[in-house]
Amino acid sequence: MLIEGRQHRSIWYEAETDQVCIIDQTRLPHDFAIRTLRTLEDACEAIGAMRVRGAPLIGVTAAFGVYLALRENPASLDTAIRQLRATRPTAVNLRWALDRAARELSERTRSDAAGKALEFALALAEEDAACCEAIGEHGGEVLRRLWQEQCGRDRPLQVLTHCNAGALATVDWGTALAAIYKVADAGVPLHVWVDETRPRNQGGALTCWELRQAGIDHSLIVDSAAGHVMARGLVDVCVTGSDRVSASGDVCNKIGTYQVALAARDNNLPFYAALPVSTIDFGWPSAAEPIPIEEREPEEVSLTSGIETGGSETQVRQYPGETVVRNYAFDVTPARLVNGIITEHGVFEAERESLAALAGAQLSPSGP
Ligand code: MRU
Secondary structure (H helix, E strand, O other), X not given: OEEOOEEOOOEEEEOOOOEEEEEOXXXXXXXXXXXXXXXXHHHHHHHHOOOOOOHHHHXXXXXXXXXXHHHHOOOOHHHHHHHHHOOOOOOHHHHHHHHHHHHHHOOOOHHHHHHHHHHHHHHHHHHHHHHHHHHHHHHHHHHHHHHHHHHOOOOOEEEEEOOOOXXXXXXXXXXXXXXXXXXXXXXXXXXXXXXOOOOOOHHHHHHHHHHHHHOOOEEEEOHHHHHHXXXXXXXXXXXXXXXXXXXXXXXXXXXXXXXXXXXHHHOOOOEEEEOOHHHEXXXXXXXXXXXXXXXXXXXXXXXXXXXXXOOOEEEEEOOOOOOOOOOEOEEEEOHHHOOEEEEOOEEEOOOHHHHHOOHHHHHOOOOO
């Protein structure tokens, strides 16, 4: 991704100093801060505190966390995997990356464990960037076709997105936003409606920041305005990312996605989810089976943070401490509301037979 004219990734390794670096996303949009992860505990903290977030990026950070653990103690593979796995429960990419790390590293002798773990993490990061670029190509084509059909080429395509499924949520490119970046690069004029995404405001804080860096026209709306802009005829298509897709095409994503999909269906608008195949959980048969839905601290809802006009950070209490808050972080959109699943291998119907073709692709270590 381009930040102030310079190419950046969300996570990277600096070989000269043997350091793993991340963009600290809790500082955005007011401050662009880079943070160094030195230990397994640093990696776990970064995922848990959402300095890095987004399903694919969590997986890649976990792989680097395994390296940091083995660098310190080559015998710590099992402990590292256990600690990293416990950081966040919903995005299946975390489990997928750690299962792969376990397979790659369990046969290694202790003397080469750290080196192999680093090789694995670097390969996974490259694979993620390549997958996301391919998702962008396929998703961009979906958007380009919609622009031709819906807008007659004479007005901008109106896209609505929820949360942040951009380069910040992956190593580079993103998933839903990758499609937007690719179609914009192809010269299609577009405008993006960005849902704020309470309570952590990944839309307002991260998606708007990314789109501004990329020079893409966008407007921020509160989550409850999504149905209104659709009903007013101001949206052509909705595209989001996902944290876990069932074998039947149900889409688990940031809380509020289900309401976006419902409003889209009521307004005859297509709703797409864009994701790497690593986000499909073939062990989750359908939405009828519950999956772990993260519930975060009530303070994310009852306190609000920002910067004062003078520039200093501040937190204010919106609701009294005794207000009971349930802070669900994800919901599940049933497959019947999903018009297509955009992956690095193309666009698939949100149903079992169509997605089954991807089960083999998930096992392949080489990405798209
Ligand atoms: O809680 P977050 O910020 O990690 O949630 C992120 C999302 O829900 C994204 O939409 C999803 O991970 C897809 S990212 C390409």
